[in-house]
Amino acid sequence: MACLAILVAKLVSNLIRLSGLGMASSLPGKVAQTIYPKILPYLAEKLTVGCLAVTGTNGKSTTSGLLASILSQANYRVIHNRQGANLIPGIIAAFVQAAKWNATLTNNFGLLEVDEAALPLLTKAINCQSIVVTNLYRDQLDRFGELDKTARLIMEGIKEKHSQAILNADDPNVCNLPCSTDKIFYGLNYRSDKANSEISYCPKCGNEISYSASEISPNAWHCANCGYGQPQLNFFADRIQLFPDSSTFVVNTKDENIAVNLPLPGIFNVYNATAAGAAASNLGINLETIKLGLEKYETLFGRSEKLSINSRTVIIQLIKNPAGASKSLVSLANSQCAKAIIAINDNFADGRDVSWLWDANFEVLSGMNASFIVSGQRAQDMAVRLKYAGIPENKISCVPSLPSAFRVALDQIQSNNTLWVLPTYTALLEIQRIIKRYNKTTANNLHASSK
Numbered sequence: 024m025a026c027l028a029i030l031v032a033k034l035v036s037n038l039i040r041l042s043g044l045g046m047a048s049s050l051p052g053k054v055a056q057t058i059y060p061k062i063l064p065y066l067a068e069k070l071t072v073g074c075l076a077v078t079g080t081n082g083k084s085t086t087s088g089l090l091a092s093i094l095s096q097a098n099y100r101v102i103h104n105r106q107g108a109n110l111i112p113g114i115i116a117a118f119v120q121a122a123k124w125n126a127t128l129t130n131n132f133g134l135l136e137v138d139e140a141a142l143p144l145l146t147k148a149i150n151c152q153s154i155v156v157t158n159l160y161r162d163q164l165d166r167f168g169e170l171d172k173t174a175r176l177i178m179e180g181i182k183e184k185h186s187q188a189i190l191n192a193d194d195p196n197v198c199n200l201p202c203s204t205d206k207i208f209y210g211l212n213y214r215s216d217k218a219n220s221e222i223s224y225c226p227k228c229g230n231e232i233s234y235s236a237s238e239i240s241p242n243a244w245h246c247a248n249c250g251y252g253q254p255q256l257n258f259f260a261d262r263i264q265l266f267p268d269s270s271t272f273v274v275n276t277k278d279e280n281i282a283v284n285l286p287l288p289g290i291f292n293v294y295n296a297t298a299a300g301a302a303a304s305n306l307g308i309n310l311e312t313i314k315l316g317l318e319k320y321e322t323l324f325g326r327s328e329k330l331s332i333n334s335r336t337v338i339i340q341l342i343k344n345p346a347g348a349s350k351s352l353v354s355l356a357n358s359q360c361a362k363a364i365i366a367i368n369d370n371f372a373d374g375r376d377v378s379w380l381w382d383a384n385f386e387v388l389s390g391m392n393a394s395f396i397v398s399g400q401r402a403q404d405m406a407v408r409l410k411y412a413g414i415p416e417n418k419i420s421c422v423p424s425l426p427s428a429f430r431v432a433l434d435q436i437q438s439n440n441t442l443w444v445l446p447t448y449t450a451l452l453e454i455q456r457i458i459k460r461y462n463k464t465t466a467n468n469l470h471a472s473s474k
Contacts, residue, residue, distance in 0.1 A: 025066075025126040028059035032119045048108035052115030063111070066118040066126070067133060067149035072099065074133035074149060075302060078142050078177055079157030079197075081347040082295045083109065085287070085326045086157055087136040089299035093316030094134065097308045103134045105323065110141045139173050142180030154181050155189040155302050157295070159196035160346035170196060178202065189302050191294070192253050195244060199226040208254045209301035211293060212261035227251040258301035260293055267358050268329065274300050274310065281310040283317050287327050291350040332461050334438040339454065342445045343373065345382035351445060356387040361440040362432050366399040366425055366450035373447040377401050380408045389413035396420045398428035399450045425453050
């Protein structure tokens with residue numbers, strides 16, 4: 024049955040790709056699972072080195088992408104759901120794509136980005152030796168409820184097969200996960216910012232947590248009442264410098280350190296790189312290889328990705344909840360941006376409740392010398408939010424159609440100027456299709472002009 028499931032799923036995948044209907048990142052997995060419900064554990068058992076999962080509310084795709092780059096430099100043969108389809112069908116699709124027709128694998132390691140709610144399902148099916156948790160923020164309240172539910176799901180996933188937990192020590196919510204296994208802690212030696220967490224009260228005793236106003240020490244956050252605070256870091260980054268399209272920092276273990284030039288902007292990407300480095304170091308990979316993998320990383324679509332379209336630089340950054348959006352908005356505010364598109368949808372995959380827009384720090388955009396196009400299903404809501412953030416109405420244009428918004432934005436900025444695009448998840452998928460059409464048109468024009 025496994026061979027039949029893989030054969031049919033591969034045929035479905037080829038049909039989807041050839042017809043241009045999508046990336047075949049999920050449906051082939053559903054097909055394979057329907058034909059052979061145990062296809063995931065069947066294939067995962069063939070991984071000779073092991074399997075690692077990355078979960079959390081923000082940074083999963085970039086963290087796993089950075090780790091995949093490191094593992095490649097370390098000569099691992101990795102199965103990775105690179106497209107970000109992080110529910111069980113998407114994970115199965117990645118295994119099916121890697122498998123041969125006779126249900127064999129040449130890959131030896133699984134690197135799986137997994138949705139928080141899907142983590143317990145994954146760890147029931149397969150053994151993940153390690154699980155990286157990036158952070159815990161409010162995300163899709165209509166789906167998850169408050170943070171305690173998300174934390175409980177992650178905790179269940181870690182405990183299922185006693186996976187080792189690799190945890191963000193700068194997030195008290197993550198530190199407080201009651202795992203029954205050894206914990207590895209990573210973090211940043213960087214000026215503390217209470218926005219790094221959405222917790223104000225001690226999860227141990229209920230007293231207010233204090234955050235350091237100076238450089239982070241071994242106790243950057245702590246409870247004065249019971250003494251609960253940030254644990255000792257096993258792997259951390261310091262000497263951090265942030266630039267419009269990159270960052271530099273030094274990664275440290277107990278015994279050694281090395282400087283890294285990361286081709287990604289923003290403090291949130293330094294966190295993602297540190298999480299990836301901690302996971303790699305825990306696998307026994309040396310710092311030279313970690314440095315090489317981080318510096319050779321190629322961005323995933325929509326995660327600080329930089330493109331060139333019609334001689335314009337386009338930077339695409341997914342936004343989906345207050346914490347992640349606020350960090351992206353800081354990067355936008357610090358950039359040399361001529362125009363920005365903010366595209367908000369409220370489909371199931373985005374989260375039906377868009378009240379999170381009022382918790383994100385759009386106020387940082389008020390001092391920018393840039394104009395904004397709001398688009399998507401909730402374009403009007405976004406226009407109102409920008410108005411209340413202090414952005415003049417004459418700098419806000421409402422273009423609900425995303426293809427139209429993209430065309431207008433490119434037409435209104437000059438060559439060599441920068442366009443930022445901040446979409447929610449389903450808007451990002453639409454942007455991916457739009458850019459494919461632009462690339463195809465450009466290729467056809469070049470072909471015609473060469474005749």
